Amino acid sequence: xxxxxxxxxxxxxxxxxxxxxxxxxxxxxxxxxxxxxxxxxxxxxxxxxxxxxxxxxxxxxxxxxxxxxxxxxxxxxxxxxxxxxxxxxxxxxxxxxxxxxxxxxxxxxxxxxxxxxxxxxxxxxxxxxxxxxxxxxxxxxxxxxxxxxxxxxxxxxxxxxxxxxxxxxxxxxxxxxxxxxxxxxxxxxxxxxxxxxxx
Amino acid sequence: xxxxxxxxxxxxxxxxxxxxxxxxxxxxxxxxxxxxxxxxxxxxxxxxxxxxxxxxxxxxxxxxxxxxxxxxxxxxxxxxxxxxxxxxxxxxxxxxxxxxxxxxxxxxxxxxxxxxxxxxxxxxxxxxxxxxxxxxxxxxxxxxxxxxxxxxxxxxxxxxxxxxxxxxxxxxxxxxxxxxxxxxxxxxxxxxxxxxxxxxxxxxxxxxxxxxxxxxxx
Numbered sequence: 001x002x003x004x005x006x007x008x009x010x011x012x013x014x015x016x017x018x019x020x021x022x023x024x025x026x027x028x029x030x031x032x033x034x035x036x037x038x039x040x041x042x043x044x045x046x047x048x049x050x051x052x053x054x055x056x057x058x059x060x061x062x063x064x065x066x067x068x069x070x071x072x073x074x075x076x077x078x079x080x081x082x083x084x085x086x087x088x089x090x091x092x093x094x095x096x097x098x099x100x101x102x103x104x105x106x107x108x109x110x111x112x113x114x115x116x117x118x119x120x121x122x123x124x125x126x127x128x129x130x131x132x133x134x135x136x137x138x139x140x141x142x143x144x145x146x147x148x149x150x151x152x153x154x155x156x157x158x159x160x161x162x163x164x165x166x167x168x169x170x171x172x173x174x175x176x177x178x179x180x181x182x183x184x185x186x187x188x189x190x191x192x193x194x195x196x197x198x199x
Numbered sequence: 200x201x202x203x204x205x206x207x208x209x210x211x212x213x214x215x216x217x218x219x220x221x222x223x224x225x226x227x228x229x230x231x232x233x234x235x236x237x238x239x240x241x242x243x244x245x246x247x248x249x250x251x252x253x254x255x256x257x258x259x260x261x262x263x264x265x266x267x268x269x270x271x272x273x274x275x276x277x278x279x280x281x282x283x284x285x286x287x288x289x290x291x292x293x294x295x296x297x298x299x300x301x302x303x304x305x306x307x308x309x310x311x312x313x314x315x316x317x318x319x320x321x322x323x324x325x326x327x328x329x330x331x332x333x334x335x336x337x338x339x340x341x342x343x344x345x346x347x348x349x350x351x352x353x354x355x356x357x358x359x360x361x362x363x364x365x366x367x368x369x370x371x372x373x374x375x376x377x378x379x380x381x382x383x384x385x386x387x388x389x390x391x392x393x394x395x396x397x398x399x400x401x402x403x404x405x406x407x408x409x410x411x412x413x414x415x416x417x
Contacts, residue, residue, distance in 0.1 A: 014277050018267055025263045033258045043256040050258075054266045061277040125248050144249035169210045175245055176238060 001027055006070060014061050025054050028071060031146065032078055038141050039082045041130065049085060053078035069152065076156045079138060086134060128178040132171050135159070139167040200228040205235050213242060 001009075006027075012020035029050065036053075037046040056077050057064075064073050129137060135157055142148040142156065143164075150161040150168075157164065205228045211217040217225055229235050259265070269275075 016276055018270070021270075022263055022267060025266050029258060029262055033262075034253070034255060037255050046256075047259060047262065051262070051266050051269065055269055055273075055275060058270055059275050059278055062279060121244075122248060122252060122254075125245055126252075129249070140249060144246050147250075165214075172210065172213070172242055172245075176242060179241055179245070180238060 007066060010061065010064065010066075010070065013058070021058055024057075024070075028074055029054075031071070032074060035075065035141055035146065036078055036082055038126075038129075038145070039079075039134070039137065040085060045085060049078060049081050052081050056081070068155065071146075072148070072152045072155050075142065075146075075148075076158075079156050083134060124179060125175075128175050131178070132174060136167045136171040136174070139164050140171045143168055200224045202228075202232060202235055205229065205232070206238075209239065209242065212239070213246070 006024075009020045009023050013024060032053065033046055033050050036049045037043065040046050040049065053074065057074055060077075064070065129140060132140065138157060139153055142153045143150070148156075150164040153164045154161040157167075205225055208217055208221065208225050212222075212225060229239065
């Protein structure tokens, strides 16, 4: 959806047009859910948070500043609801919920070394991500998963872009500490396989 | 470059911000150090997995209907914003200043109509006098505050007159420093123009008479 079209839809939604807001929900719900699920690690909670975020966004639509991306604003609302939820539960890390994992193929590079190995590596990485603090986890998910800039992530977290970068670097350092002892040989194997396939 | 040095540049390398001679040194170390290669490979792979992993539960098919259903059920509408926050904050900051100006200039205070006990005290020069010990109390009282502002304004206006007469003396000091021939050239006459501007009642300055030892003193 282009920015111009999106602004027209937002303008219609502001006037109370339900169909216009439906289009906005459909445009962003998958991305928002993916992010919230990775934060909460609970399917039903993630849906509740996303629903609350969209309702809040509709209610506050007139205070949305069009100089910023709508996704950034929406993710900011969802992040704050997530934080409240996490504080209530005090669940900063949890078991990975594979109850409704879909059947998509794993990454091509990892599948070369065996699906079991790929699953083990992925689980280790996500377990390490789950152990990060909420701001660090959010920075990692939005930077690598959503390709958002440090400036946009800073808006979501309410911190300067330079602090976002600091969070990313600290997250990297923590992940290196957690993973390096487990996967010293595996990463080299993955890297060599990826290089040989791309040659 | 050793491993400890190279590790400090991991973030810059992965962020694409390492260049120049440092990049050359870093690459030279990376190519021969197996341990650093492993660590970098791990960090790069982790980033690719985070970016590329779309596995996870799927959203319910009726999610959008549920969102709109909740909005209808609760009768939620986009809240109206009457004033932009950009205007509310400066307006709130200017409000006290506007109130002071209003009290100062619009308050119908006339000292001639006030009873003698409420008229502000004045010294022999006619300036409003306010005891410093009573300043805090005066700040809370609009009438006393009005008198205070009036007194300060009168004091400033009187000082202006003194300043003007003192400023007009400066050109004469400058004229005494300059030799006779320079003082009579048109270059110096702008000083006279300044005198006319600041102290129009003061007579023009006469250049000093040349002396036998008329040397440049500057």
